[in-house]
Amino acid sequence: MMENIKADLDRYFQNNSRSLNPSVKKKIKIIGENYGVHAIFVYRFGYFIESIINDKKLNLIKQLLLGAYYMLNFFVIKMYDIRINRKAKIGKGLYITHFGGIVISNCILGEHCTVNQRAQIEGDDFSSNEELCHIGDNVWIGPHAIIKKGIKIGDGATIAAGAVIRADVEKQCLALGNPARIVNKNYDNSILNV
Amino acid sequence: MEKGNYSFRRLINDLEADLMSYAKNLLGPEQITFWDRIKIVFKFPTFWLLVFHRYRFWVHSRFKNKFIRMGMKIFSLLGQRIFEIITKSEILSTADIGPEFCFAGKGGVTLGAKKIGRGCIIYENVTIGRDHLYNIPELGEFVRVGANSVIYGGIKIGNGVIIKESTVLTKSVPDYCIIQGNPGRIVERLGNRNPNKVTFI
Numbered sequence: 454m455m456e457n458i459k460a461d462l463d464r465y466f467q468n469n470s471r472s473l474n475p476s477v478k479k480k481i482k483i484i485g486e487n488y489g490v491h492a493i494f495v496y497r498f499g500y501f502i503e504s505i506i507n508d509k510k511l512n513l514i515k516q517l518l519l520g521a522y523y524m525l526n527f528f529v530i531k532m533y534d535i536r537i538n539r540k541a542k543i544g545k546g547l548y549i550t551h552f553g554g555i556v557i558s559n560c561i562l563g564e565h566c567t568v569n570q571r572a573q574i575e576g577d578d579f580s581s582n583e584e585l586c587h588i589g590d591n592v593w594i595g596p597h598a599i600i601k602k603g604i605k606i607g608d609g610a611t612i613a614a615g616a617v618i619r620a621d622v623e624k625q626c627l628a629l630g631n632p633a634r635i636v637n638k639n640y641d642n643s644i645l646n647v
Numbered sequence: 648m649e650k651g652n653y654s655f656r657r658l659i660n661d662l663e664a665d666l667m668s669y670a671k672n673l674l675g676p677e678q679i680t681f682w683d684r685i686k687i688v689f690k691f692p693t694f695w696l697l698v699f700h701r702y703r704f705w706v707h708s709r710f711k712n713k714f715i716r717m718g719m720k721i722f723s724l725l726g727q728r729i730f731e732i733i734t735k736s737e738i739l740s741t742a743d744i745g746p747e748f749c750f751a752g753k754g755g756v757t758l759g760a761k762k763i764g765r766g767c768i769i770y771e772n773v774t775i776g777r778d779h780l781y782n783i784p785e786l787g788e789f790v791r792v793g794a795n796s797v798i799y800g801g802i803k804i805g806n807g808v809i810i811k812e813s814t815v816l817t818k819s820v821p822d823y824c825i826i827q828g829n830p831g832r833i834v835e836r837l838g839n840r841n842p843n844k845v846t847f848i
Binding site for chain 1: 732735736737797829
């Protein structure tokens with residue numbers, strides 16, 4: 454868990470300040486100002502409970518920790534309107550910009566992804582792994598974008614602002630519009646992460 | 648943001664104009680009474696977000712000393728955080744918002760414009776701007792932005808433009824027209840008609 458959180462924080466420090474290693478004062482400012490970090494902390498805690506404690510003898514401790522998680526998650530949903538399912542498998546280095554209306558349901562999200570405000574990834578708790586969304590590494594999901602259930606998105610793809618994805622997107626593609634069409638087949642999204 | 652450009656008198660005048668705009672757009676075109684003012688202050692939390700933003704903008708414009716700025720900003724910091732969370736909205740601290748501004752709707756607005764002209768109305772769940780330094784749009788006078796729309800990148804929007812709901816706009820737009828669609832296109836040109844007379848939605 455700590456490894457993933459460290460990667461997330463590195464992502465935030467890199468995007469919010471010019472240097473990779475800002476001063477302690479600036480680090481506190483970045484963590485306080487970005488509400489997305491708090492939501493990621495709570496998600497990582499919830500996923501940690503599920504993945505580490507499998508022993509039936511420790512069921513009581515698990516239930517207590519889950520109670521704490523649900524309370525924290527309640528505050529995240531009511532205050533920031535960021536809903537991340539704790540069963541979703543999210544790689545290290547997630548970056549959530551702004552807040553409000555973000556929904557990450559049960560899905561498989563790669564490493565170093567970016568999720569903007571009001572983006573939605575659909576899914577449910579009852580489907581098997583093959584039926585869920587598979588999203589690769591370094592994917593940039595724009596504001597107000599909607600990704601329907603069971604869509605496969607390749608590495609390094611870019612989902613533009615307001616796009617509604619109903620079909621699979623291959624790697625390094627730029628998809629925009631409603632319904633989404635692929636405009637550029639070799640698009641570099643590293644400039645979008647300011 | 649230019650230093651010393653935003654005086655205390657302008658702050659008060661702008662807030663008075665905002666109050667009138669809220670009354671006109673959300674309560675009705677009748678004569679505004681004292682109770683209407685109280686109603687706006689307690690009914691619409693987005694108005695308080697504007698108050699704190701304008702206060703912070705004035706502090707940045709008026710005081711050049713770093714420590715006085717910090718002291719003045721302590722008043723606004725906590726209130727701004729609380730109303731940001733209540734309304735789920737964020738406003739870029741360097742955004743120069745003109746008078747008669749109005750947030751129609753519950754909020755959910757991410758507002759990162761460089762400059763907004765007089766008499767603009769923004770509905771709920773709108774995103775304006777891409778980042779905080781380079782790709783910031785500029786809005787003209789009497790622009791209306793419908794719900795769930797996105798204005799993205801360093802573009803320029805003319806006077807009297809009407810952006811309909813669920814539009815995604817990434818290109819500059821001339822004066823007096825209606826825009827709709829994803830990606831957004833010009834649907835109708837209004838010519839020199841008064842934008843105030845055109846009914847919205």
